[in-house]
Amino acid sequence: MKDNLLGIDIGGTKCAIVYGKRIGSDLQIVDKTKIETTTVEETIRNIMSEAKRMMARFNLAAQTVRAVGISCGGPLDSKSGTVMSPPNLPGWDNIPIVKIIEEELGVRAGLQNDANACALAEWKFGAGRGTQNMIFLTCGTGLGAGIILNGSLYSGTNDNAGEVGHIRLTDDGPIGYGKEGSFEGYASGGGIAQLARSLAAEEIKKGGLVSWCPSLDDMENINAKLIAEAAGAGDKLALKVYETSATYLGKGLAMLIDILNPELIAIGSIYARNKDMMEPYVLDQISKEALEGARDVCKIVPAALGENIGDYAALSIAANLID
Structure with missing residues (x-):
């Protein structure tokens, strides 16, 4: 048909x-x-x-x-x-x-x-074809989610379901969704740029050299793509930025796994492009934080489209x- x-x-x-x-x-x-x-x-x-x-x-x-x-x-x-x-x-x-x-x-x-x-x-x-319970995370400039429960889209009482970027993971930290230390603050393009600027500023003030940010005047040129390229080339500070982002992404995913018990979480954009760099830290946090029965049935995969x-x-x- x-x-x-x-x-x-x-x-x-x-x-x-x-x-x-x-x-x-x-x-x-x-x-x-x-x-x-x-x-x-x-x-x-x-x-x-x-x-x-x-x-x-x-x-x-x-x-x-x-x-x-x-x-x-x-x-x-x-x-x-x-x-x-x-x-x-x-x-x-x-x-x-x-x-x-x-x-x-x-x-x-x-x-x-x-x-x-x-x-x-x-x-x-x-990536979620054939599943009944899955979550999609945007993981781009911002962080949002779409939720499939029992074979149907779940949008909530007034279309506010899935606003996971608003969850606070720490009392302070990078700002996303207007909230310090939020899931979006740590696990989005905007958040990665903030993390990178913070670490670069610390390094420069100590007299260190940052290849992707030669001076404090270059802060505005920092974005997630620049840091991913530097990390891919082996830059230790850039790798630390992505390690931090992936660690908090894993913490946030563990919460979603415990609450919604999905069989699959598909993550787009930044995670899909940098899976090899981020996946070990994501899975490590899920193994530490999520309930064993729930994490054992949930796959974490890059979005396929x-x-x-x-x-x-x-x-x-x-x-x-x-x-």
Whole structure:
């Protein structure tokens, strides 16, 4: 059986309109168009025109497209299909995006935040295929989670489930999600940069040399990618940064394992790109902190969909609507 699906990924600088075909348990991405995110009205107008253009290009009609999935940063209300003032989308205040798209295209639509959408994608078409209980962690600029429980997406009472980056791991430490010592502060791109700046400053003030930060004036150039490259080349201070981040990632994962008892946790972006460097510290903490019965049934794996996960995510919302 073949299902024609459309996906819309709404981002702070770019939006994507994606056409995909689901054939059995596989998803094929057929075409994709990107547009700039500008004003609310103009962006929605351009999304609609590009979606209609794509449908015309492939001879698709409202009757032959099964569903449209919309992925967007939160906060949002997935039940009413409303975008509610995301920080990266100024002006998107209580926008009934599902209603707008359904009326314009004549196709059933659904809305989820980006972490939940990625969890659906990895569950249906990626590393979590075949599982009933799994967690997806974004592990990019920030840290968020999407949760699959008993074969269904769990989004909580008002779409706030999975905000694991807000958990405080230490009383002080790198700041993430507006909180010192948070899970996001330690295990995200922004957190890794903060850890690196702190260690580099200490080293420079002692008179030491830091190859990736020659002086205090270079602090703003530090990011997670730079530190990963230095660590990969064997730089001891950079390796210490990733060891610290991975250690706290493991501590946070142990909490999730004890609370939710998943069979799999798939981690994207930074962990997926640096698995060999981070995995030993992650698994060591899980072995120390998580309940034996729960940790023994849980695999920790890199997300499988790579750089295309945003496309799969939007289409997976559509697939989930019709399942």
